[in-house]
Amino acid sequence: MTRYLAAIDQGTTSSRCLVFDSDGRIIAADQAEHEQFFPQPGWVEHDPAEIWHRVQRVTRSALDQAGLSRADLAAVGITNQRETTLLWDAQTGEPVGNAIVWQDMRTDQLIRRLAREHPEQWWRERCGLPLATYFAGPKLRWRFEQDPVLHRRAEAGELRFGTIDAWLIWQLTGEHVTDVSNASRTMLMNLATLDWDDELLTAMGVPRGLLPRIVPSSQVYGEATGVLAGVPVAGALGDQQAALFGQTCFNPGEGKCTYGTGSFLLMNTGTAPVTSRHGLLTTVGYQIGSEPPVYALEGSIAITGALIQWLRDKLGIIEHAAQINELAESVTDNGGCYIVPAFSGLFAPHWRPDARGVIAGLTSYVSKGHLARAALESTAWQVADIVAAMNQESDLDLTMLKVDGGMTASELLLQIQADLIDAPVVRPTVTETTGLGAAYAAGLAVGFWPDLATLREKWQPDRRWEPTMSATEREAARAQWRKAVTRSLDWA
Numbered sequence: 001m002t003r004y005l006a007a008i009d010q011g012t013t014s015s016r017c018l019v020f021d022s023d024g025r026i027i028a029a030d031q032a033e034h035e036q037f038f039p040q041p042g043w044v045e046h047d048p049a050e051i052w053h054r055v056q057r058v059t060r061s062a063l064d065q066a067g068l069s070r071a072d073l074a075a076v077g078i079t080n081q082r083e084t085t086l087l088w089d090a091q092t093g094e095p096v097g098n099a100i101v102w103q104d105m106r107t108d109q110l111i112r113r114l115a116r117e118h119p120e121q122w123w124r125e126r127c128g129l130p131l132a133t134y135f136a137g138p139k140l141r142w143r144f145e146q147d148p149v150l151h152r153r154a155e156a157g158e159l160r161f162g163t164i165d166a167w168l169i170w171q172l173t174g175e176h177v178t179d180v181s182n183a184s185r186t187m188l189m190n191l192a193t194l195d196w197d198d199e200l201l202t203a204m205g206v207p208r209g210l211l212p213r214i215v216p217s218s219q220v221y222g223e224a225t226g227v228l229a230g231v232p233v234a235g236a237l238g239d240q241q242a243a244l245f246g247q248t249c250f251n252p253g254e255g256k257c258t259y260g261t262g263s264f265l266l267m268n269t270g271t272a273p274v275t276s277r278h279g280l281l282t283t284v285g286y287q288i289g290s291e292p293p294v295y296a297l298e299g300s301i302a303i304t305g306a307l308i309q310w311l312r313d314k315l316g317i318i319e320h321a322a323q324i325n326e327l328a329e330s331v332t333d334n335g336g337c338y339i340v341p342a343f344s345g346l347f348a349p350h351w352r353p354d355a356r357g358v359i360a361g362l363t364s365y366v367s368k369g370h371l372a373r374a375a376l377e378s379t380a381w382q383v384a385d386i387v388a389a390m391n392q393e394s395d396l397d398l399t400m401l402k403v404d405g406g407m408t409a410s411e412l413l414l415q416i417q418a419d420l421i422d423a424p425v426v427r428p429t430v431t432e433t434t435g436l437g438a439a440y441a442a443g444l445a446v447g448f449w450p451d452l453a454t455l456r457e458k459w460q461p462d463r464r465w466e467p468t469m470s471a472t473e474r475e476a477a478r479a480q481w482r483k484a485v486t487r488s489l490d491w492a
């Protein structure tokens with residue numbers, strides 16, 4: 001009997017496989033990191049073959065841990081780091097070079113050229129995204145400009161393009177498809193038609209024959225071979241959209257923030273896309289089968305947990321990420337110190353590739369405790385800026401923020417967050433919402449769960465943080481934070 005669902009969560013630093021029971025509880029999980037390649041400053045690459053090996057390994061071992069065989073699985077869902085771009089050979093299936101990761105900034109100059117070819121508004125109207133190094137389309141054009149032979153091969157139909165979802169589905173089933181939430185991050189898909197847009201393809205120099213077929217987020221794409229032989233591959237979502245789904249944000253105005261290496265706040269805006277005027281992205285949230293798509297507004301932040309890793313690995317002021325909290329609790333405030341971790345420029349709502357990190361307000365009074373507190377505050381301030389932009393954007397005010405991701409182990413961070421957004425912050429019992437969302441999408445497609453209402457019933461709060469800070473105190477601190485942000489600009 002098939003009583004379980006598997007989710008493959010292929011993230012920026014690691015790949016996970018999670019096995020869920022019908023109540024949405026995790027019964028087994030395994031995780032493996034893959035190598036990060038930094039061939040030049042600002043460049044980040046992954047080896048697609050290594051990723052596929054890691055995915056197979058964690059899938060096998062999660063099933064072993066649970067004492068299950070693949071016949072026990074009703075379906076598998078895929079969720080993935082988004083925007084990361086790769087090419088493979090259509091015949092052999094071998095990757096052609098490394099994947100260019102979403103954080104990679106090599107397309108900076110190209111982006112400036114693209115901005116001269118078409119104004120910002122032209123891009124936004126079609127794909128809902130600002131021109132930025134972040135997205136897949138510019139990465140693809142960069143590869144073709146660097147290597148005209150590659151471009152000729154693409155035009156001759158010898159290559160396949162995909163984001164990580166498409167790569168994994170291709171490996172598992174041999175189908176060349178991408179889910180609509182991932183496609184909405186390429187700058188190649190038209191947000192209204194949900195098809196590849198001829199004007200965008202011409203602007204990016206991308207031949208249509210290279211591209212996967214765009215499919216709903218919840219649908220059977222094919223049957224797996226190999227490690228999951230016979231299991232329907234039945235759902236795929238970009239990882240942040242999967243977390244939105246796993247947090248059951250099914251109604252307009254419901255939103256979540258996932259705090260990991262970076263942080264990503266998405267708010268469901270319903271079945272019509274909302275064009276951002278305040279530096280957010282318009283993206284597809286999810287699409288269930290033949291139902292209309294659900295859109296979301298997103299604020300993407302490149303560096304949050306990665307700052308804690310930097311304090312650990314490069315400054316050595318802590319040994320383990322969790323120690324940041326003890327250190328931050330050893331002081332009562334930030335001692336006047338603000339950190340703006342613009343290591344890869346600033347993403348939403350600023351979109352400033354020229355920004356670089358700053359520590360502002362240093363005096364000889366500042367201790368490592370103050371730095372630790374400023375580091376947690378920098379995460380909360382960046383998210384608060386997104387919440388402010390979200391609330392300006394539409395009449396769907398976020399009245400409560402659902403949170404998840406590795407950094408939500410920090411209760412201090414979540415209290416600071418509630419204070420800075422002046423709204424409650426709620427952490428659910430299952431914080432692996434990304435994997436859960438992918439499992440939900442796959443489970444709906446095969447009838448394992450009947451409907452969204454059933455999924456919503458499974459969401460349980462674990463803990464809630466209420467704001468305690470006075471408005472005067474918050475606005476004074478916000479003014480300091482904003483000043484620190486201006487100091488980070490126009491550096492690179």
Ligand SMILES: Nc1ncnc2c1ncn2[C@@H]1O[C@H](COP(=O)(O)OP(=O)(O)O)[C@@H](O)[C@H]1O
Binds near residue numbers: 013014322325405407
């Ligand atoms: N107890 C903690 N307090 C604060 N930050 C933490 C804690 N534990 C982990 N982190 C941070 O959370 C991040 C890992 O979260 P995770 O959701 O696994 O990230 P990702 O999916 O992006 O790899 C790391 O950047 C780490 O610095």
Ligand SMILES: O=P(O)(O)OC[C@H](O)CO
Binds near residue numbers: 011012240261262
């Ligand atoms: O893999 P994560 O969790 O760092 O998420 C990365 C995002 O999908 C980038 O858009």
